[in-house]
Amino acid sequence: MKIFIVGLVKLGTKYGGGELYIQNLVYGLRDRGHVLTYFYISFSDNSFPSLTKQVVNGLEEMELSLPKDWLKKDNHSLQESILEKIHTILSAVKPDLLHAHGLKDCACMAAAREDIPCIVTAHHGGIVCPAGALLNANDAICRIQANDNACLKCCTRSIPGWRFWFPLIKIIPLKARLWLGKWLRRLPFIFFVTPLGTLSCNIRDKMKVVLDIGHYANKIIAPSPAIAEALVRNGIPEQKIKILSHGISLPQRQPLRSDFGTEPLRFLFVGRISYGKGLHIMLKAFSQLPSEKYVLHIVGGAVKKGEKRYEAQLKRKYASVNAVWHGTRPYEEIAGHIAWCDIMLHPTVCLEVFGLNIAESLAVGRLVIATRCGGAEAQIHEGKNGFLIPPNDPGALRDRLLNCIENPLILKEMSAQAVLVNSLDHHISELEAVYQECLK
Numbered sequence: 001m002k003i004f005i006v007g008l009v010k011l012g013t014k015y016g017g018g019e020l021y022i023q024n025l026v027y028g029l030r031d032r033g034h035v036l037t038y039f040y041i042s043f044s045d046n047s048f049p050s051l052t053k054q055v056v057n058g059l060e061e062m063e064l065s066l067p068k069d070w071l072k073k074d075n076h077s078l079q080e081s082i083l084e085k086i087h088t089i090l091s092a093v094k095p096d097l098l099h100a101h102g103l104k105d106c107a108c109m110a111a112a113r114e115d116i117p118c119i120v121t122a123h124h125g126g127i128v129c130p131a132g133a134l135l136n137a138n139d140a141i142c143r144i145q146a147n148d149n150a151c152l153k154c155c156t157r158s159i160p161g162w163r164f165w166f167p168l169i170k171i172i173p174l175k176a177r178l179w180l181g182k183w184l185r186r187l188p189f190i191f192f193v194t195p196l197g198t199l200s201c202n203i204r205d206k207m208k209v210v211l212d213i214g215h216y217a218n219k220i221i222a223p224s225p226a227i228a229e230a231l232v233r234n235g236i237p238e239q240k241i242k243i244l245s246h247g248i249s250l251p252q253r254q255p256l257r258s259d260f261g262t263e264p265l266r267f268l269f270v271g272r273i274s275y276g277k278g279l280h281i282m283l284k285a286f287s288q289l290p291s292e293k294y295v296l297h298i299v300g301g302a303v304k305k306g307e308k309r310y311e312a313q314l315k316r317k318y319a320s321v322n323a324v325w326h327g328t329r330p331y332e333e334i335a336g337h338i339a340w341c342d343i344m345l346h347p348t349v350c351l352e353v354f355g356l357n358i359a360e361s362l363a364v365g366r367l368v369i370a371t372r373c374g375g376a377e378a379q380i381h382e383g384k385n386g387f388l389i390p391p392n393d394p395g396a397l398r399d400r401l402l403n404c405i406e407n408p409l410i411l412k413e414m415s416a417q418a419v420l421v422n423s424l425d426h427h428i429s430e431l432e433a434v435y436q437e438c439l440k
C-alpha cells in the first residue's frame with residue numbers, strides 16, 4: 001500500500017508522546033512492506049516556499065519549507081495556501097491513502113480533491129478546542145461544545161493580564177468582535193492588540209476546522225472513548241469515528257526491586273513540563289507529606305518559554321519537596337527509569353487523549369496513579385493495576401500517596417498483576433484493517 005503520512009515535525013524530533021507515537025507508527029508500517037512518504041512543514045526566512053525530498057531509513061521524507069511571512073496571513077489565507085501546496089504534492093505522489101496527524105483540515109480537503117481516502121488521528125484536545133487543551137478557565141476538563149461565548153474566556157487566558165481584559169471584551173457584541181478581528185488581520189501584527197482583538201475570529205476558525213475534518217475525512221481515529229465523545233460533541237459524525245488504543249513497542253517486564261517496602265518509595269513523573277500535565281498539583285500534594293518517606297523523580301523538560309517559566313516557578317515554590325529533576329532524557333532511557341522506580345504518576349489536569357507513559361509503565365510492571373483525564377480511564381483498572389483520582393485535586397492525590405507509602409505490600413501484589421497493554425504490532429494490524437475499509 002502506498003501511504004502518505006502528514007506529520008507534525010521532522011521524524012526524530014522528540015517533543016511529546018504524539019511525536020514518538022507517529023515515529024514508531026511510520027517505521028512499523030515501513031517494516032510491514034508499505035511504501036511511505038512522510039510529509040511535514042516548517043517555516044524559514046526564505047522568501048519563497050521550497051520542497052525538500054530525501055530517503056531516510058527506507059522511506060521518503062518531504063519537508064515543505066514556508067516563508068515565516070506567511071504566518072502573518074489570516075487563518076483562511078494560510079489554510080488555502082497550505083492546501084494548494086499539499087494538493088500539488090498529492091497530485092505528483094498519487095498515494096493510495098493519506099493518514100493525517102498534523103495539518104488535518106488541509107490534508108483532508110487536499111485528499112478529497114484527489115479522491116484519496118483520508119484517515120485522521122486525534123492526538124490531543126486541540127483538534128476541537130480553540131484554547132488547545134480542553135481545559136476550561138476553571139482548570140476543569142471542558143465537556144461542552146465549542147462556541148463563541150464559552151470559549152472566549154478560555155482563549156483570553158493566553159493574553160497577559162487576561163483577568164482585566166476579559167470583562168471588557170465579553171461586553172462587546174459578537175458581531176463587533178468578529179468585525180474587529182477581520183480588520184486587524186488585514187493590518188501588520190501588533191503586539192498584544194492583534195492576539196486580543198482576533199480571539200473571536202480564531203474561535204470561529206477552529207469551529208470551521210472541526211466541521212471540515214468531519215466532512216472530508218473518511219475515518220477519525222480516537223485513541224480513547226473520552227476524545228471520541230469530545231469529537232461527537234463538536235459535530236464529528238459518530239459513524240466516522242473509530243476508537244483504537246495506541247500501541248507501543250513493548251519494553252521488557254521488570255520485577256520490583258528486592259528492597260521494596262523497606263526503603264522510601266520511589267515515585268516517577270515522565271512527561272513535558274507544562275501546566276496541563278499538572279505538576280503544580282503533584283508537587284503541592286508531595287509538599288504535605290514527610291520528605292523522608294518518599295523520593296520523587298521528575299523526568300522531562302520544558303521547551304516553550306511559558307513552560308520554562310512554569311518550571312522555574314515550581315522549583316522555587318516547592319524547593320522543600322524531596323524531588324530530583326532529571327531534565328530531558330533520551331527516550332531509550334525511559335524504560336530504565338520506570339523500572340528503577342516503584343510507582344508512576346500521571347497528574348494531568350487537561351484531557352489526555354491516551355497517555356503514553358501510562359502504557360509504558362504498565363508494560364514494565366509498575367502501578368500508575370493517574371487523574372481521570374480521559375486516556376487514563378481507558379487503561380487503568382481501579383485497585384488492580386493502579387488508582388484513579390479526580391483531576392486538579394491535590395488533597396485526593398496526597399491521600400492516595402500516603403496510602404501507598406503506608407501499605408507497600410499491597411502495591412507489590414498489584415504490580416505483579418499489572419495488565420499488559422496494546423503492542424505496536426497489534427495496533428498497526430488494527431490500523432491496516434481501517435485502511436482497507438476506507439480503500440473499499
